[in-house]
């Protein structure tokens with residue numbers, strides 16, 4: 779337990795050294811926790827699109843490490859908001875493919891998930 783805490787602390791300090799403030803770091807950690815609860819089943823714990831449910835879905839979950847594609851952090855945040863809100867336009871005869879979260883998740887929560895996902899972009 780003690781060593782786990784030491785690793786978490788070291789990782790936190792290392793990330794802070796890269797420029798995130800303590801408040802930003804806390805938001806990223808909450809975003810990571812929300813992500814693991816609500817998104818990882820499909821998109822994978824590493825956001826690679828390989829979650830345990832991926833094999834039984836008709837449509838492959840997106841690899842969320844490539845959300846930046848040509849844009850910046852704003853594009854990551856925008857795509858997360860749109861996807862979770864069901865407002866993104868992926869052409870599909872069957873309609874929306876992702877579960878509707880917008881009625882259940884606070885915008886703050888979605889934004890924090892976006893903050894976390896910004897940290898895993900390649």
Ligand code: HEC
Pocket residue numbers: 813816817818819820821831835837838839840842845857858861862866868874875876877879891
């Ligand atoms: C039941 C499985 C499932 C869950 C749970 C899920 N997703 Fe998805 N997601 C998908 C699938 C399938 C796609 C690809 C098809 C589509 O875009 O609708 C996708 C696509 C996306 C995209 C790409 C949209 C784009 O711009 O191309 C984002 C971003 C995303 N999901 C974020 C999330 C976040 C954040 C969560 C958690 C709050 C989440 N997803 C939970 C299945 C899921």
